Amino acid sequence: MADHHDLPFKAEYAKSGRSACKGCKENIAQDSMRLAVMVQSPFFDGKMPNWFHERCFWKRAKVANTHDIHGFDSLRWEDQEKIKGKLGGAGGDAGSSETPDNFSTEYAKSNKSKCRVCEEPIAKNQVRISKKDFESVRAKMYGPQEAWHHVDCFVEKRDELGFGPEMNVETIKYFSVLKKEDRDMLIEKLGKGEKPKKRKAEDKGDGGGKKQKKDTEEEKKLKEQNQLIWKIRDELQKSVSNQAMKLLLEINGQNNPSGESKLLDRLSDCMAFGALERCEECKTGQLVYSSEGYRCTGNVTDWTKCMYITKTPKRMPFKVPKEYHDVEFLKNYKYVKRDRYFPAVTVSSLEGPVSSSQDSVDGPSTSGKPLGGLKFVIIGKTSKSKATLTSAIEKLGGAVVSKVGKDVAACISTKEEVEKKSKNIKEAEKNDVHVVAEDFLEDVKKGGAALMITQHSIASWGGDPITKIAGLSTPKVVAKSGLKKAEETHFTKSVPQTVKMTVKGGAAVDPESGLAETAHVVEEKGEIYNAVLGLVDIVRGTNSYYKLQALESDKGTTWWVFRSWGRVGTTVGGNKVERCGSRQSAINSFKELYAEKTGNDWNDRKNFRKYPNKFYPLDIDYGQDDESAVKKISSAGSKSKLPKSVQDLVCMIFDVESMKKAMMEFEIDLKKMPLGKLSKKQIESAYKVLSELQELNTKGGTQTQILDASNRFYTLIPHDFGMKKPPLLDTSDIIKKKTEMLDNLLEIEVAYSMLKGGDEGEDPVDAHYKKLNTKIQELDKKSDEYKRLVEYVKNTHGKTHNMFDLDVLEIWNVDRQGELARYKPFRDLHNKQLLWHGSRTTNFAGILSQGLRIAPPEAPATGYMFGKGIYFADMVSKSANYCCTSKTNPTGLMLLCEVALGNMHELTAADFITKLPKGKHSTKGCGRTIPDPTKAYTGPDDVVIPMGQGVDASVNKSSLLYNEYIVYDVAQVNIKYLLKMDFKWKW
Template sequence: MGDDEGNRQLPYGAEYAKSSRASCKGCKDTIDKGALRMSLRTQSRFFDGLQDNWFHFDCFWGRAKSGINEATIRGFGWLKWEDQEKIRARCKMIEDNPNLAATPKTATPKVEYAKSGAGRCFKCKEKVPKGDPRVTFKASNYHVPCFFEDKLYTDSAEKIIGFDNLKEDEQTTIKEYLGENEEKNKPEKRRAQDEGEGSSKKKSKEETKEEREKLKAQTKILWELLEQLRTLPKDAIVALLQKNNGVYTKHGVEANLEQLADKMVFGPPTSCRNCGGNFRYSESAHGYTCTGNISEYTKCQTFVRNPERTYFKVPKELREEYPFLKDYHKTPKLDGRFYSTVVRETKIQAPSHSKHEKQFERRLAEEEKKRQVKNGCVVDPECEYAEETHVYVEKKRPWQALLSAADAASGKNSYYKLQLLKHDRHPHYYVFRSWGRVGTTIGGNKTESFHEDLDAAKHSFETLFVEKTRNEWSKRDKFQKHPRGMDLVEMDFDDRASGRKVALVPEKSKSKLDMPIKEIISIFFDTKLMDAALVEFDLDVEKMPLGKLSHKHLLNAHSVLSQLEDLIINGTENKSALLDLSNKFFTLIPHAVGMQKLPIIDNMDLLKSKTEMLDSLLEMEVAYKMVKQEQKDEENDGDIDPFDRYYSSLNCDVAVLKDDDEEVKMIKTYAKNTHGKTHNFKIDVKQVFKVNRRDENEHFRTDIPNHQLLWHGSRVTNFAGILSQGLRIAPPEAPVNGYMFGKGVYFADMISKSAQYCGSTNKADGFLLLCEVALGEIQEEKAANTEIKKPKKGYHSVKGLGGTAPDPKGTISLPDGVKVPCGKGKTMSKSQDYHLLYNEYIVYDVNQIKMRYLVRAEMNYDYSV
């Protein structure tokens, strides 16, 4: 067997034992060589893929689940006919009597009202508010919708512990989630017919007598040939495969014999018309998959049941040496492969592996404590010598590599880490490698000691690098991704960075800055908040530490999204192209999605979310560089308080305004009046700061009229970059469609519109800017227009017209002439013509922006407006 082509992951396997080394997972006795054995295929703990857990034939059936049939068993088609019939008979017994199938152990959920608001939902990671119904299941807490939408429990609501203590409407909600008004009322017999795992119909059609005879004859011909092929030496097998569009693979002798037998019986498939690659029969896919590639990131997705074929050719010398081969020279035995009805009709569901995600969460917290930075690099905590070694650095270049491979089609999401380590005190060298699935505990590692032989350690490192990437380590500056090879994730390196994550505690600071200013500095430069943002973006903090992805790497990822945007806009039917670019994006930016498949980026909503993620990463990159610079400055001059150093790096004057200040009163009125009716959360203004960016005063376009004070919201982790470098326009590499009116800086006259971009969790603080924006002549748009690169001639800004806007009668003017649209929200007279709910203002020149105020506010999502 050994064939893992195609994207189907079958839950079971069957083969003849290759040796007597394996023990049955059921009875623990040895499985004899040549005996028919069967497996449950589960996610491996040691690599990113499935592994077989082998059983004796009889021991296996106590573990088989309802829905098992020949289409769900990997390797079934290569078994002898009599053994196929034995398995079919057992499957039929389970089909006729589902009670014979293994019954998974279940847990009973418990529902109660949350005693505090501290606990978080296991699925969405948001807190469960105090007093809300909370489901506890297998030691984890869930919001009611999060729990039942995932169908973690499908039994009766009455069996849920604590169900009777809920209010009547809450009980009704849970019953609706469980579908008890219709599904639970079905007769028992009818329900049993509807259920079944992996099968399109519980009672699948049986083959006709003629079909069974075809299958039997096909199996007999293949098996008789396999018996003969086992007498051939390896060089003969290699020669026959090469002569007939085949390749000898490293999946084992039997897999190559099966590939050869298929070509001899049916004829070698012709080359793929899409990529020129070769077709190979896949027992998992029940058909022929192309082994070629459409790019360096993606294998060809072409799949056919019966490809076009040519004649099998046997070299003359082999025909003379092995007479049985003469019968197959240019003479196929069967006209195409025949498939059973069950195989043609069954829909496969891959095994569930959700338990590994929870294991990863526990370990991540432990490794955060163990992670140490030396010479600007983190020695992997899994290395047994982590505490006494450091990454070897040569000519300011570290000998370490983080490799990535992602495939949204197959579900692959792998990493490989390679480090050459040197002992802190002795000239001893080690090569450490770790591998696995991103965002999980799945994987393994190995540390190899080379004692004092640095050259041998380097050679080992270089050999592994070539093996995994097909690139020379010495030529890594010109790295080229190759098909089936892993990609190099480009990381920033700073040998002076300490990597310390020291919490900034305002109360312990000796700085003379006002306490509110020290508080916001402690928030803006909180690396734990930055790490939390990475996790929220589904990024792997462990494999991709904060601040390590290079600026160039992030811009490359933006370019990939731009290419995806072109495909989506043009409505391409080329799914392979969408898959290819999605694979490239997720390889460049490793995502921790647990056991879920990576998505194909084929819609604007997903494209926009990934664009916003990259924008935030670019902002956080600025903040993290400031953190690293502060650490270096502290080493050089530890007498200056870190809060003073951070404040200086902001390049921005910040002053605290008192609550009774007229400017604060104006801002609170502006906030109160401009909360949209569709935004169901409350915004409480806690503190207002007056800000003055020195560079903005010098370049601000005072020659453009019509200045208004407008809102701009952003994630808290972005504000260090925003205050120090100003609001910026998206880079040229970014896709246009991530922005409703093209690439510009966006503002709103409704606070809740801007507050949506703060990314705040419930009852957490968010930050908004109030900026003086030189709007000049405004180009008005009734609907989104992503093609806008700058306003039309004679205009200075663009306004997306919204159906609700501040009442113009409430607009006031500040002493310097700046207008504040702080009237109460009002439905506009022509709102039915507008596609937007609220106004958006866009400028395409950052010199039309001057920051005036920074507003700190609490977002309360338990509140209905």
């Protein structure tokens, strides 16, 4: 079973004597305390505990504080104290202190090890230093690993690695084994350790006697409460049957949990503090105790669990009916109204969603955490101890160092310390580093580190935190999952990009079944017994799939049910092939599994209803068209009679590999959603969800509503996030990106569908050219027309678009079948211009065959500044940005279109147009830079080419840098030219 919490460790009393310690391999006795390291299961989409005896656990795990241990506060008080003792203090906070035992040095045994800082090999026989790694996937599964470093790299990062100036290099393991000259070298570089300075009484992190007294009072309350709960729990376990306990919970309006341990926990909580009323938010959910408060276990919708949590739930007196008075303990029980007391938690790993903004500059996070990759210095007297603050920073993804430098994001201190101008405060001012108050750590939990640093600054200096943080975060080291890139490959490196499917009859047999060559999917009365299901839960971080097939041998003598499950885009998961006695038996088994996983009857799946925590069927056409039917084309060796440049163009816009790369850029899972299998219905449903999300973001929807819609979107369109949590779709930017993704998916689908079929014997290049229904003729490079268009490109490159230059490689005349006739009503309209339009190369098969189109009605308004229309520009570089090229993929395609603009509705800021004002034919977004109107060229039919160099438009207070032109009728557009561009990226 998966554990649904984000904490790295777990503690409980063994429910039986069957579990084996991962350390000593001996069984763990029933009812004895056991501790676990939580690891990603290789078999299902969730985490599982690796259990240890308490004595063995500490050899394998490094725990920062008790808040990292799920279930800690449910242990008996004496066991809590035992764990706190191991962490080095009654506060249960070990901070980031390191011991010499965690470090070692030796001569490299080979040249295979890599330095954890620079990632370069460490030469054989070179001195290397290790810090024990307790955090990686391998360390959690197999025990601490040696993380080796070059000596100089270790010295450079000593603060981050926890080897502070007070530590003596002579005390680390195997130091004495080194040669004298190497020992001297290490002493010179790392020192023998400084004696820690005695802190003045007023400088102590505990703030003096009052704080100590407060801690004692808190400890006393928690101890008395713990003893009360365990007294009740022990009495219940000793004298009340499980059946009686279940009935007592039911009588008091509580849900029954599974398992004796949870039953005892819930009943003892109710008897000590009162029966819990239902959740205030979803009205039906059962509240359950957790260390952060009472959590709702219900669901707000069929897609999303309720996020309600409170420390002060409403309660009712707990009742014990007379018929239970045969048990002395129950007979003597009298309800006493009490409140459950919660320990103060500095930072907790609350189960919750990851905001999309946490990957932005304003909340940089290479680990999916608000302070990911950032360094902090703690200066002087603070109300919380340095160890507590260090732990809080580390929980948020940051690191604490001892020296103030330009690589420090901020210093944490007090106004008094700033006024005193201590040595470190002066260093902060010298390096222009912000100084912030302690409450910064509380407010930054939601993300937005740069903004929070500015808001909580208590000093008069400090540079721009957005620029600084963008430079300080280190995306090359850690993935968004919180795992290092090297660790993430533990679950992703062997995932194939595509899977070859062999089609037989109505569908393809999944290759994982091992039966693809000898069996086919059962089909009866037109029904194909094949299903692919998805389940996304952003809160838990799950992104699961479940595949189900009823199979029959090609000889018709054997039947099976195949199922596979796991996490999308990873090796996490498993599969099972189950033999059945008959065809009907296989069908029945398939239907039973479908009902179990979805909550719906297979025969009534057309009226499908989503149920909480159940899978949802993906409406995707799997395998019904063989990939071999797709004609992959190349101009090399082609017998086509088309001009070579046109042949190359056709091959470029029908390139299957480019289509796959485009889908991978959008994090689409190509295994679950291969090219050519997309359902238009599914994409339209996804558009509707994005429209709903945009409305929620605009009008201020609750996090629960955004969660619900995000879960639906990711289920409809399978994404490959690897091991990271799916991000919430909670900003206009991410909704815009997902809208663009769906736009591109529709275009790719058009192109891919055109790749199928064609006359046998006909050259594939010619066959695909015909499907475009467009006459494409190469423009003579020596002609005035060609030279004029090249000049148009040269003159209208915006100054702010300085990341690339543009070279024209080819220009073609374009004559789309039927487009001129459609344009005819607008040919006599005044104000016609030749304008730019850019798009991904993968979109041009759809554009040329079907014309430029307007976004579907299901699409959200976001991303369309002036409403849903067709957008053009008079500056080439403005449109070129939409070609989505890169240094490794520098070739793009652009259109020049004759656009009938007529009377323009002129605007200087975004305004979503649903209907133009009377007498207007188009919208113009007026930019601050325009092509020099005195240099415009007027061609045949009075079509203006705005080909002058950029000049100031003298437009007051426009939010646009350059002009945009929008028409809302496809008939106002006549595609004239297609240009092949070389993007010369500078960086």
